[in-house]
Amino acid sequence: MANALRLEILGPFEFIRGERRVAVPAGAQRLLALLALHEDGIPRRVAAEQLWPDCTSMRAAANLRSALCQTRKIGPKAVVGCDGQRLVLSPCISVDHREAWRAADRLLDGEDEVHAMPPDLDRLVDDLAQPMLVGWDDEWLAHERDRWDQMRPYALESLALHFLAVGRYLAAQQAALAATAVDPYRETAHRIAIEVYAAEGNIASALRRYEEYRRRLQRELSVSPSPRMTQLIRNLTAKWPVEHDHTLETDSSGSRHL
Known part of the structure; x- marks a missing residue:
C-alpha cells in the first residue's frame, strides 16, 4: 500500500511509508523506538525521563513536546496517540521487532510444533539475526536489548x-x-551446526567446526567443550574411515581433544 507505515528497529532505525524511507529527526526517532518497545504505551513523564535522563524535568518535558511535534510531520496519519497522559504508537504502524518477537514467542511456546511454526521462517531467521537499533547507546535501551539478545539464540536454535x-x-x-553470532560461546548452537554437517555427510566440516569452537573456548575462557559435545564428535569419527581418523592429543591443560 502506498501509505502503509512501517517502523524497523532491527538493525538501523528506519521509518518507511509505502516503499519510501522517511527522514525522521533524532528526537522523534528515540520517541518512536521507545513506544515500539512498549506496546501498551508509556506515561508522558516516564517517556521524558527515559529519553532525556540528564535533563531537568522541565527540559525533558519540553524535549518530549518537540519530539511529538516532529512526529506529526512524518506522514498523513498521526503516528503517536495520546490516551490522557499516556503515549502509544499508532496501531496503523507495523513494527518489525513486534512481529519477530511474537513469531519467536509462538515458536518457543507452541505445544504443537507444526501449528506453532510462523508462515515465513526464512524471514524470521533474518529478523532474529539482527541486533536492535545498531549504533544506539541509550541507557533506556539496555534492558530491552538484553531481552532481545537472550531470546534470539533460543528461537534460532x-x-x-x-x-x-x-x-x-x-x-x-x-x-x-x-545463533553462534549472537552468543559465540553457546555450545548448543555450535552442536546443532555440527549435527547439520553430519546429516549432510560433511564430516570434515563438522570436525573443523568443533575444532574452531574448542580452540576458542581454550583461548578465551580456558575451558573445554562439554562431554556431550565431545561424545558427538567421537561418534562421528567412529564412522570416519581409518585413513582419515583424527587421533587424540593432549593440550597444555591436560585435556584430550581431537
Whole structure:
C-alpha cells in the first residue's frame, strides 16, 4: 500500500511509508523506538525521563513536546496517540521487532510444533539475526536489548532444528550460525551446526567446526567443550574411515581433544 507505515528497529532505525524511507529527526526517532518497545504505551513523564535522563524535568518535558511535534510531520496519519497522559504508537504502524518477537514467542511456546511454526521462517531467521537499533547507546535501551539478545539464540536454535528435521540443511546451518553470532560461546548452537554437517555427510566440516569452537573456548575462557559435545564428535569419527581418523592429543591443560 502506498501509505502503509512501517517502523524497523532491527538493525538501523528506519521509518518507511509505502516503499519510501522517511527522514525522521533524532528526537522523534528515540520517541518512536521507545513506544515500539512498549506496546501498551508509556506515561508522558516516564517517556521524558527515559529519553532525556540528564535533563531537568522541565527540559525533558519540553524535549518530549518537540519530539511529538516532529512526529506529526512524518506522514498523513498521526503516528503517536495520546490516551490522557499516556503515549502509544499508532496501531496503523507495523513494527518489525513486534512481529519477530511474537513469531519467536509462538515458536518457543507452541505445544504443537507444526501449528506453532510462523508462515515465513526464512524471514524470521533474518529478523532474529539482527541486533536492535545498531549504533544506539541509550541507557533506556539496555534492558530491552538484553531481552532481545537472550531470546534470539533460543528461537534460532529451534528454527535450525526444524529445518534440520525437514532436510533443509542450508537453512538449518544459517539459523545455527546466526545463533553462534549472537552468543559465540553457546555450545548448543555450535552442536546443532555440527549435527547439520553430519546429516549432510560433511564430516570434515563438522570436525573443523568443533575444532574452531574448542580452540576458542581454550583461548578465551580456558575451558573445554562439554562431554556431550565431545561424545558427538567421537561418534562421528567412529564412522570416519581409518585413513582419515583424527587421533587424540593432549593440550597444555591436560585435556584430550581431537
